[in-house]
Amino acid sequence: MVNERKKKEKKMMSSEKVLQVNNLKISFRTYGGEVEAVRGVDFDLYKGETLAIVGESGCGKSVTSNAIMGLIPQPPGIIKNGSILFKEKDLTKLSKTQLRKIQGVDISMIFQDPMTALNPTLTIGEQLTEGLRTHKKIGKKEAKEKAIDMLKLVGIPNPEERLKQFPHQFSGGMRQRIVIAIALICEPQVLIADEPTTALDVTIQAQILELFEEIQLKKGISIILITHDLGVVAKIADRIAVMYAGKIVEIGDKREIFYTPEHPYTKGLLNSVPRLDLMEEELQPIDGTPPDLFSPPKGCPFTARCDYAMEVCDYAYPFSTKISETHEVDCWLQDERANVLQAQNKIG
């Protein structure tokens, strides 16, 4: 426990932005029409932090992270608007060849299912070193040494022999460690983890999360962590972005989001999580379903499910309001005129 606290204190957090996502809009052309999967997402990622993106299934978390990774298939995907700035370059404007110099080198990704993320016909050694050898132009021997170091870092015993083995010779947890090693071998500045622990059982989950913390401490990388699991968020996130229907509706420090959530959707999410300290209160899943992204509403997308919805919510998307230096929320309740209205509602 003491150790853990020390870790947290030592963790480097700076105000240096490594990644800036501005008004990102992404759609997919399908037979049924155009799906507006991401509808204007803004956030910054700071050096050495872990930013968690949470939200219901289908809200656009994976699409956002794939866009940063340059993995949106085009077609059917279209980046309609916005920019992703990394090292003064807009990733959305780069050619495929230029992107490849960044993928896996500066920005890496960890996938959800370690059982399918590794190629069954190639050895672990090859899968570990191929990125390194492509990008860093180093020799076989050097690459192998680096691979052994990485396997040690992620906690795989007998790395030298393990390099010659194939994915099916490893358990799920081990495979996820290998996937992490692969993502980290070129020493990226940004690591995107799309539900990295969802496919693993609970004890392994905890180990993998610890590994994340340890690596962040050692390497000072920034992590974007996508998850459904608020328990995971509570454990390792520094900041939290709450996504709903293709937008970030609230973003803030972990404490701000957990203790003083402002958006009704965030509150709903937190209420739908079992909490040990509030045993007696019943769980309240949010009623209703998110809006259809084929024709998203022009107002606040949460209107249909929101207990506080007002007339204005229906026809105009709320402005973003700064609650604190770090805490921002998109909700009409923040408008000073809303207080009056809500008060009236309560009386009436």
Place this chain on the structure above:
Amino acid sequence: MAKYILKRFIMMIATILIISTLTFVLMHSIPGSPFDEERTSNPTIQANLEKFYKLDEPMHVQYLYYLKSIVTFDFGPSIKKPNESVNELLARGFPISFELGMVTILVALLSGTILGTLAALRHNGIIDYLAMTFAVVGISVPNFVLATLLIQQVAVTWELLPAATWSSPLHMILPILALATGPTAIIARLTRSSMLEVLTQDYIKMANAKGLSPIRIVIRHALRNALMPVVTIMGTMLAGILTGTFVIEKIFAIPGMGKYFVESINNRDYPVIMGSTVFYSAFLVFMLFLVDIVYGFLDPRIKLHRKEGDA
């Protein structure tokens, strides 16, 4: 590995034995005998001949002699061409059939995988449509029809290539084209669909996220996995091609095994029928065995090698 191979080897022997027995039974149940046409020969000569070829013995004794000839791989002389042994006929015909079959399968494999891969990479593009049109036509046109068309057009009308025999590489083009088109089409279709599936896999996405070049991703990551289903049908396809050579050999007047085989059946030339069937089936079974080994080699999950500790 050794244990597996031994097991497969024993199965191979059993298969060959069954095929030989069936051949024996079928051969003797076809009406007629080797000496039907020789109306001129007198009964004593015929009796002597039958004695020489042991045709006067009861069936089960003949069967035993037959088994002995299989084990020693000595089928004696041909009945129709008594101055040539069956082994000599095989030694003359088989290399040609083998060449035709092997070149065909290589051509089919190479062009089929390339075509299928390109079609998958340009999914729903022009290459895809062209390749799949070719595949449908290629699968539905029988090779003997194609052979006749090719001879008619390319050899006779355009006079571009020789129409028959097996005397130079130029002579090989038409028969190989006729024989390889069907298998190429099948392989192309199979490669395309399995490649399309492989390309949606997570490990391909991961390879993309590593910033690898598209060529490396296709060749190193996708192709090997996409070829698994192709390898599984290679066995039957091989059998199809190698028997298909018989027909093609006949059409193009190629002096391969097919020629002797067809002649031997027409003539009820028992030793030749037995020799070529046994030899040919042994060869086929052996090829299937090789295909299995190759499959195990391509897919490390197949437990050809000894079990290793799981993590």
